[in-house]
Every structure is written in C-alpha cells, then in structure tokens.
Amino acid sequence: MNKIEIALLGLGNVGKGVWHIFQNNKEEITRRSGYDIEITKILVNDISKERGIDIPVGVLTTDIEEILSNDNIKIVVELLGGVHPAKDYMLSAIENSKHVVTANKQVIALEGTELLDAARKNGVLLYYEGSVAGGIPILKGIEESLTANKIQEIVGIVNGTTNYILTKMSLENMDFDVALKQAQDKGFAEADPTSDVEAYDAVYKLAILTSLSFGINVDVKDIYREGISNISSLDIKYAKEFGYTIKLLAIAKENNGSLELRVHPTMIPIAHPLANVNDSFNAILIKGNAVGDLMFYGQGAGSLPTGSAVVSDIISILRNDMTLRSISTVENKAASKLILNQQAYKSQYYLRFSVKDMSGVLGEISSIWGKNNVSISSIIQKDEKQGIVTLIIVTHDAIEGDINKSVAEIEHLDSVYNIDNLIRVEKLN
Numbered sequence: 001m002n003k004i005e006i007a008l009l010g011l012g013n014v015g016k017g018v019w020h021i022f023q024n025n026k027e028e029i030t031r032r033s034g035y036d037i038e039i040t041k042i043l044v045n046d047i048s049k050e051r052g053i054d055i056p057v058g059v060l061t062t063d064i065e066e067i068l069s070n071d072n073i074k075i076v077v078e079l080l081g082g083v084h085p086a087k088d089y090m091l092s093a094i095e096n097s098k099h100v101v102t103a104n105k106q107v108i109a110l111e112g113t114e115l116l117d118a119a120r121k122n123g124v125l126l127y128y129e130g131s132v133a134g135g136i137p138i139l140k141g142i143e144e145s146l147t148a149n150k151i152q153e154i155v156g157i158v159n160g161t162t163n164y165i166l167t168k169m170s171l172e173n174m175d176f177d178v179a180l181k182q183a184q185d186k187g188f189a190e191a192d193p194t195s196d197v198e199a200y201d202a203v204y205k206l207a208i209l210t211s212l213s214f215g216i217n218v219d220v221k222d223i224y225r226e227g228i229s230n231i232s233s234l235d236i237k238y239a240k241e242f243g244y245t246i247k248l249l250a251i252a253k254e255n256n257g258s259l260e261l262r263v264h265p266t267m268i269p270i271a272h273p274l275a276n277v278n279d280s281f282n283a284i285l286i287k288g289n290a291v292g293d294l295m296f297y298g299q300g301a302g303s304l305p306t307g308s309a310v311v312s313d314i315i316s317i318l319r320n321d322m323t324l325r326s327i328s329t330v331e332n333k334a335a336s337k338l339i340l341n342q343q344a345y346k347s348q349y350y351l352r353f354s355v356k357d358m359s360g361v362l363g364e365i366s367s368i369w370g371k372n373n374v375s376i377s378s379i380i381q382k383d384e385k386q387g388i389v390t391l392i393i394v395t396h397d398a399i400e401g402d403i404n405k406s407v408a409e410i411e412h413l414d415s416v417y418n419i420d421n422l423i424r425v426e427k428l429n
C-alpha cells in the first residue's frame with residue numbers, strides 16, 4: 001500500500017472533524033483512495049491549547065515552513081478561515097507543488113481565480129467542496145454529474161445560521177434578537193454574526209456556485225445583497241397570512257441572456273419544499289435544461305459534515321492519481337454574461353406601511369402604483385393603534401425599478417408615516 005503524508009492548516013471545528021473521520025473511517029478511506037494516508041503535520045496558533053483529542057507528539061506546529069518545505073507532504077488542507085494568511089499559505093503550498101483542499105468560501109470567492117490559475121500553472125489540484133453547503137456534495141454534483149446540462153437556475157438556502165433564526169421566528173414566534181442569541185449559545189452563530197446575518201457568507205457561496213454553474217468569474221460586489229436583520233416578527237406573521245414563509249435565498253438565474261444574482265430574504269409559498277428546510281439545514285435547488293429540477297438537502301455546516309466534504313476532496317485528488325483533471329481547475333472561458341441590474345428584477349413584492357388613520361389613503365397609494373405599472377394582488381389593513389394603521393400589500397409581478405419609483409413617491413405622501421419593510425416574493429415554479 002502506498003503511503004502518503006498530508007498536513008492540516010487549522011485544528012478547529014472542521015480540522016477536528018477531518019481528524020475524527022480519518023480515525024473512524026480509516027479502512028474505507030484507504031480502500032477508496034488506494035493510499036494509506038497519514039496526517040503528519042497540523043498548523044495551529046497555540047500548541048498548548050486543550051483540544052480533547054489525542055494528537056501524536058511532534059504533529060502540531062506553529063511554523064508553516066515545517067509544512068511548506070517538507071517534500072513528503074503532498075496535500076495541504078487549509079482550514080484556518082479568512083483571507084490572510086490562508087491565501088498566502090495556499091499559494092506557497094501550490095508553488096511547492098502541493099495539492100490544496102480548503103473549506104474556505106471567503107478565500108475562494110474573493111481570490112479563487114488567482115489561486116486556481118496558480119494551481120493550473122504548477123500542475124496541482126485545488127478542491128473546495130466544503131466551502132459551499134458543508135456536507136452537501138453540491139460542487140461535485142455540478143462539476144461532475146450535471147456537466148451535460150445548461151444550468152438555468154440555482155435557488156438555495158446556503159446559510160445555516162440565518163435559516164435557524166428564521167425558523168425559530170416562524171415556528172416558535174421568537175423575536176430576531178432572541179433567536180440570534182439562541183443560535184450563538186448553540187454554536188451556530190459566531191460572536192460577531194455580521195457575515196451570516198448580513199448575508200456576506202451567502203454571497204461568497206453564491207459566487208462560487210455561479211462560477212461553476214454558469215462558467216463566469218463573479219465579482220462578489222456584483223451580487224445584490226440584503227441580510228435578515230430587518231425581518232420582524234410582524235413580517236413573519238403577515239407572511240403566514242398570505243400563505244408564505246420567509247427564507248434567506250441565494251438566487252442565480254438566467255433572464256433573457258443575462259444573469260440575476262441576488263441574496264435576500266424572500267417570501268416563498270409554504271407548500272414549496274424549500275419552505276420546509278428548517279433549523280440549520282441547507283438546501284439547493286438546481287434547474288438544468290436536460291435534468292429538470294434537482295434538490296440537494298443536508299447539513300450545511302458543522303465539524304463532521306464539513307469534514308466529510310474535505311476528506312472526500314482529499315480522496316478525489318488521490319483517485320485522480322494526482323494528475324491535473326476535472327473540477328475546479330476548469331477555466332472559466334464562457335463569454336462574460338451581463339449581470340442584471342437590481343432595478344430590472346421582476347417578482348412580486350410585499351410591502352408593509354404605517355399610515356395615518358384617515359380616509360383616502362388607500363386611493364392615494366393605489367394611484368401611485370397604477371401610474372408606475374404596478375398592480376396589487378392582495379391588501380390587508382390591520383388594526384389602528386393611536387391613529388396609525390398598518391397596511392400590507394402584495395403586488396402582482398412587477399419590475400423592481402417601478403416598485404422603487406412608487407415607494408419613493410409614497411414615502412412623501414402626508415398620509416404615510418413609514419414604509420416599514422419591502423420583501424420580495426418568489427413563486428418558485
């Protein structure tokens with residue numbers, strides 16, 4: 001049996017998952033890869049930290065050079081997180097002819113082009129299955145099993161933290177702050193939850209999915225982004241009255257030769273399969289022009305699920321006999337597609353207003369909608385409190401530019417106190 005040495009950079013949540021999988025599934029991994037794989041070095045910040053696992057003496061190091069300059073180490077597994085020094089270490093490993101596996105969505109979304117170019121030039125592989133939707137084999141699904149298709153649409157719940165918060169708000173009537181605190185207490189959300197809650201994390205993942213599905217390199221700045229911090233219990237309650245639930249969706253879809261790329265809270269019909277993806281689970285719906293609709297569902301994060309994706313990448317590299325082939329090293333050569341401006345999106349819209357309790361308000365608002373080509377599908381008026389009435393409107397399909405024009409005019413009406421929220425509604429065929 002051929003022996004092979006690999007190194008981990010990082011022994012946190014995912015690093016420990018990878019370590020456990022090698023301990024527990026040694027026989028399967030050896031049989032499937034054809035190699036006796038040994039983790040001989042692990043880079044950490046602090047060697048003396050209590051980790052609850054038995055690591056042989058001499059394996060932990062704080063010196064990256066012990067890994068980069070060791071010719072016996074053939075694969076480097078980056079599990080540090082963040083862009084620096086992760087990117088620098090990955091580039092050095094590649095330049096030292098080592099294959100690289102990572103679960104780092106941020107570094108792949110922001111620096112993937114440079115890293116993949118370097119891998120191609122140096123004749124090594126760079127795999128990153130764990131960077132999107134943790135344990136769900138979505139990247140290999142797209143790059144290997146769906147290569148016969150033109151991908152037309154991807155709609156995904158790709159962030160477990162926000163899905164957990166929205167689930168608690170919806171099923172247990174929790175307020176946003178309480179649900180966020182619970183997510184932090186259970187270890188789903190970071191102490192600083194900005195990347196999850198404000199949807200940066202989902203944007204990174206959508207950039208990676210788009211690049212593999214549509215063959216273009218996406219600048220994350222071109223992806224429309226809106227987080228969930230504006231979603232209130234009232235919106236969740238009214239969504240239910242209209243037959244919807246609210247999910248943070250990452251959407252990439254063809255629209256007359258252009259591409260819509262957006263991440264935002266979305267109302268979707270309660271009966272849709274994505275509406276029933278709860279807690280920290282992820283799901284991704286893909287529409288291919290030959291295969292039709294496919295849905296991938298599973299644990300989108302966590303030590304073992306993400307470790308599962310990372311170890312499978314290591315095995316893929318070994319199975320490829322470490323020759324340059326297949327996923328992630330395919331260059332994005334498709335003609336660059338126009339990314340549709342947000343003003344051109346078309347969907348239904350939910351709007352919640354606080355208006356004065358007086359006659360004629362609805363007429364004023366309706367005439368503005370009419371003038372801007374927006375028609376109303378449903379309207380609910382809620383009880384008045386101290387002279388303020390809540391008005392909830394769901395439009396028919398409308399162009400977002402027309403909605404924004406209307407909203408700007410409605411905001412200036414004397415009879416309108418506030419436009420409390422605007423949420424897109426997707427029918428999801």
Ligand SMILES: NC(=O)c1ccc[n+]([C@@H]2O[C@H](COP(=O)([O-])OP(=O)(O)OC[C@H]3O[C@@H](n4cnc5c(N)ncnc54)[C@H](OP(=O)(O)O)[C@@H]3O)[C@@H](O)[C@H]2O)c1
Nearest residue numbers: 010011012013014044045046079080081103104301302306
């Ligand atoms: N957690 C998940 O469920 C999940 C899911 C999918 C993808 N990911 C991605 O996987 C990666 C790792 O996430 P994680 O949750 O495992 O992170 P983590 O728990 O914070 O672990 C990070 C590890 O990296 C080490 N480290 C960080 N910076 C270092 C540096 N400059 N030099 C040496 N060691 C350093 C830390 O060492 P010490 O232990 O000594 O502090 C720690 O062991 C991230 O890119 C993340 O986005 C995570």
